[in-house]
Amino acid sequence: xxxxxxxxxxxxxxxxxxxxxxxxxxxxxxxRTYLGGIPTSLDLTRExxxxxxxxxxxxxxxxxxxxxxxxxxxxxxxxxxxxxWVYANHKGYLEANEMFEKVxxxxxxxxxxxx
Numbered sequence: 001x002x003x004x005x006x007x008x009x010x011x012x013x014x015x016x017x018x019x020x021x022x023x024x025x026x027x028x029x030x031x032r033t034y035l036g037g038i039p040t041s042l043d044l045t046r047e048x049x050x051x052x053x054x055x056x057x058x059x060x061x062x063x064x065x066x067x068x069x070x071x072x073x074x075x076x077x078x079x080x081x082x083x084x085w086v087y088a089n090h091k092g093y094l095e096a097n098e099m100f101e102k103v104x105x106x107x108x109x110x111x112x113x114x115x
Contacts (some may be wrong), residue, residue: 014024019071036105037089038062038081053102059085 024046031038037054044051059081088103 001115019069019074021068022069022073023073023077032077032080034105035084036103037085039105048102052104054085054088055102055107 026032028081029042034054037059040053040055040058041050044053049055063078063082063085064072065079067076085103088105089099092100
């Protein structure tokens with residue numbers, strides 16, 4: 001999985017027909033299990049642009065892209081992903097008193113019980 005696979009949605013050029021395929025793709029790749037955000041990729045390379053990092057611009061691209069489809073399931077997924085992202089950043093801010101360039105998504109898995 002690479003977040004870049006979903007960037008096309010921000011262009012609003014795809015119909016709702018592809019929304020169900022995209023929500024299934026996100027589910028199949030286990031993206032919803034990462035409560036710290038959408039991973040940039042699932043490749044564990046130790047590079048900053050790969051797992052376990054999530055970058056803010058890619059979050060909004062995927063979330064808004066899903067909203068643009070006007071598909072109920074895609075919109076619900078977008079809301080869930082946005083909620084996770086805001087929660088992760090808020091939690092990080094409360095603990096460190098600063099905002100971060102990127103989020104290590106694995107760190108937030110332990111906070112699942114707070115939702």
